Amino acid sequence: xxxxxxxxxxxxxxxxxxxxxxxxxxxxxxxxxxxxxxxxxxxxxxxxxxxxxxxxxxxxxxxxxxxxxxxxxxxxxxxxxxxxxxxxxxxxxxxxxxxxxxxxxxxxxxxxxxxxxxxxxxxxxxxxxxxxxxxxxxxxxxxxxxxxxxxxxxxxxxxxxxxxxxxxxxxxxxxxxxxxxxxxxxxxxxxxxxxxxxxxxxxxxxxxxxxxxxxxxxx
Ligand SMILES: *Cc1c(COP(=O)(O)O)cnc(C)c1O
Numbered sequence: 001x002x003x004x005x006x007x008x009x010x011x012x013x014x015x016x017x018x019x020x021x022x023x024x025x026x027x028x029x030x031x032x033x034x035x036x037x038x039x040x041x042x043x044x045x046x047x048x049x050x051x052x053x054x055x056x057x058x059x060x061x062x063x064x065x066x067x068x069x070x071x072x073x074x075x076x077x078x079x080x081x082x083x084x085x086x087x088x089x090x091x092x093x094x095x096x097x098x099x100x101x102x103x104x105x106x107x108x109x110x111x112x113x114x115x116x117x118x119x120x121x122x123x124x125x126x127x128x129x130x131x132x133x134x135x136x137x138x139x140x141x142x143x144x145x146x147x148x149x150x151x152x153x154x155x156x157x158x159x160x161x162x163x164x165x166x167x168x169x170x171x172x173x174x175x176x177x178x179x180x181x182x183x184x185x186x187x188x189x190x191x192x193x194x195x196x197x198x199x200x201x202x203x204x205x206x207x208x209x210x211x212x213x214x215x216x217x218x219x
Contacts, residue, residue: 002034002212005195009206012199017061017188019209021046022216025053031212032058040082040207044070051077063207065119068092076100082147082188082207083109085119087129090141097140105144107188110169112162113151120148123169130177143178145186145204146170150194159194163201170202 002018009016017040020028028039028050037057041047042064051060051074059079066081068089074081075096084090084106097104108129111120121129129135148166150159170187178184190198190206198206210216 002031002036005208005211006036008196009199012203014190014199014203015205017063017205017207018212019063019191019207020050020213021064021209022218023213025050027213028054040209044073047078048073061207071096075102075104078104080144081106083107083119084143085109085121087132087134090129090138091134094138094141103140103142105142105183107145107147107186108143108173109147110166112148112165114153114158115151123172126169126173130173142183144183145188146173147186147188149191150189150198152193156197159197160201163189163194163198163203167202 005016015038017038018031018036019040021042032055038059038061040061040063041050042062044062044066047060047062060077061080061082062074062078063082065083066089071092081093081104084093090106093104093106108126109120110126111122146166146169148162150162153159166189167187174184186204187202188205188207189203192208192211195206195208
């Protein structure tokens with residue numbers, strides 16, 4: 001399955017984040033041994049434990065909602081935080097990155113789905129964040145793009161429109177805030193059920209879990 005997905009991504013140059021949350025080390029190592037080195041997790045402590053146990057050439061991404069008090073567990077090694085949705089969280093990431101003498105790459109998460117429960121910024125709250133003096137003072141974070149999650153639905157048209165919304169938000173931010181910033185280039189969208197649609201709509205990074213690792217068991 002991994003090879004099939006990678007083949008499909010080749011035509012678009014989108015990167016694959018293999019979402020290994022809840023999966024044991026042995027299973028992640030099987031994927032690593034096939035040559036894949038980018039993995040995503042959504043629990044800070046689980047990520048830290050896996051980072052410590054696994055080969056050090058893995059690029060670890062944090063993909064879910066990150067609580068401010070958990071940033072410290074991952075700040076020394078995380079390569080990309082996908083879902084920044086508040087100035088408060090960004091402030092803490094900046095602080096912990098500074099402590100570790102690093103710059104941490106982040107994506108701004110936008111709320112594009114119909115569902116109430118999903119986190120994320122809208123255009124107005126993103127503007128407020130980006131225009132704030134506090135944001136401008138941060139020296140240990142770098143915003144490299146946007147991230148979004150489409151509604152979990154069979155309705156392809158709806159998912160399509162949500163991906164197009166995220167692409168438009170990205171284009172507008174690029175134009176208004178990051179026009180000369182080559183690092184601002186990522187659109188993280190697409191999961192197991194909708195990644196083909198996402199790459200068609202301009203995704204540069206898909207986050208795929210169950211298609212690679214099988215369904216997750218929560219207990
Ligand atoms: C779990 C998760 C994924 C992967 O979901 P699958 O449907 O298993 O591919 C992608 N993004 C986020 C933010 C997730 O929490």
